[in-house]
Amino acid sequence: MKAAFALNLSFTIIEVIGGLWTNSIAILSDAVHDLGDSMSLGAALYFDRRSRRGRTPRDTYGMRRYSLLGGLITAAVLVVGLSFVLWHAVSRLFAPEPVNAPGMMVLAVVGVLFNGAAVLRVRRGTSLTERVVSWHLLEDTMGWVAVLLGAAAMSIWDLPIIDPLLSIGIALFVLWNVFRTLRQFLSVFLQHTPPGFEIDRFEQDVRSIPAVSSVQHTHGWSIDGESHVLTTHLVMNPGVDRQEIVAAKAAVRRLLGAKAFEHVTIEIELAGEEPEGGGHRGTRVSGAEG
Numbered sequence: 328m329k330a331a332f333a334l335n336l337s338f339t340i341i342e343v344i345g346g347l348w349t350n351s352i353a354i355l356s357d358a359v360h361d362l363g364d365s366m367s368l369g370a371a372l373y374f375d376r377r378s379r380r381g382r383t384p385r386d387t388y389g390m391r392r393y394s395l396l397g398g399l400i401t402a403a404v405l406v407v408g409l410s411f412v413l414w415h416a417v418s419r420l421f422a423p424e425p426v427n428a429p430g431m432m433v434l435a436v437v438g439v440l441f442n443g444a445a446v447l448r449v450r451r452g453t454s455l456t457e458r459v460v461s462w463h464l465l466e467d468t469m470g471w472v473a474v475l476l477g478a479a480a481m482s483i484w485d486l487p488i489i490d491p492l493l494s495i496g497i498a499l500f501v502l503w504n505v506f507r508t509l510r511q512f513l514s515v516f517l518q519h520t521p522p523g524f525e526i527d528r529f530e531q532d533v534r535s536i537p538a539v540s541s542v543q544h545t546h547g548w549s550i551d552g553e554s555h556v557l558t559t560h561l562v563m564n565p566g567v568d569r570q571e572i573v574a575a576k577a578a579v580r581r582l583l584g585a586k587a588f589e590h591v592t593i594e595i596e597l598a599g600e601e602p603e604g605g606g607h608r609g610t611r612v613s614g615a616e617g
Contacts, residue, residue: 329372331368331445334444335361335368335464336365336368337441338437338441338442342355342358342438343355345431345434348427349428350424350425351490352412352415352416352491354431355412356409356498357474359405361442361467362408364467366400367398370396374393374395374396388556391550391554392515392551395512395552399509399512402509402512405502405505406502409498413494413498419490419491419494424487426490431475431477431481432479432482435474436475439471439475442465442467446468470497474493477493515549515550515552518548518549519548519549520548521547521555521587524547524555529583533578533582536575537575538572538575539564540562540598542560542561543559543560545557545558545559545560550589553587554589556590557588558592558594559579559593559594561579561595562596562598563596563598565598575595576595579591
């Protein structure tokens with residue numbers, strides 16, 4: 328992340344200077360995008376360190392959700408910045424201006440090298456924020472390939488309209504991916520079930536476990552897009568012994584398999600039992616045991 332941040336920020340400065348030198352709105356639009364990526368990488372570095380702190384009386388799951396803030400900051404910066412760029416690009420679409428095509432080709436080659444190196448570094452990460460930043464950097468690399476091809480065309484033919492068209496295409500492509508990514512972040516913050524986990528199917532399988540009468544109050548959500556939480560309430564047949572309860576909990580864990588549920592809480596109640604005060608007898612299984 329540190330290496331990718333240094334590469335991206337350095338090249339953002341080169342882009343701003345190069346965009347003004349070549350009079351290219353396409354390069355300036357990508358500079359705004361790279362600025363957003365630089366902010367995202369910087370914020371991700373800060374929040375990643377913060378998210379590694381252990382649990383506190385106030386943050387009982389630790390501070391892992393702080394790592395998501397870097398991605399949200401990036402999305403906000405990109406939406407505002409690219410909307411501004413789109414407005415200028417559309418204006419230039421109706422009044423194309425000449426650009427320095429050879430200079431654009433030089434910057435495009437440098438852009439592919441810088442962003443390609445950053446992608447290789449960030450793709451080693453596993454967090455949701457790192458994956459989002461990786462996709463943004465990959466989009467940057469693809470954008471520079473498009474700029475290189477467009478500049479090559481403008482160096483052969485007098486078609487300055489290609490520059491604002493490239494800018495609009497890059498901006499719309501990035502915005503589409505930003506909104507798609509925002510859906511993933513919102514899914515985590517709104518506590519949707521983790522991808523690939525179907526509660527109805529899970530409860531159906533749990534009801535087939537010996538001595539389990541029914542299953543209630545199953546809830547699954549994600550802390551940070553990687554580590555998930557699940558709570559469920561098993562109603563067991565009257566007269567079950569401790570061994571059957573332990574076997575039922577083990578069967579639940581097997582059903583969850585490798586779905587990254589780090590914290591699992593299993594409540595146990597006997598059929599027909601009325602818990603005192605509305606509570607339930609339960610056993611908490613977490614960490615390696617879960």
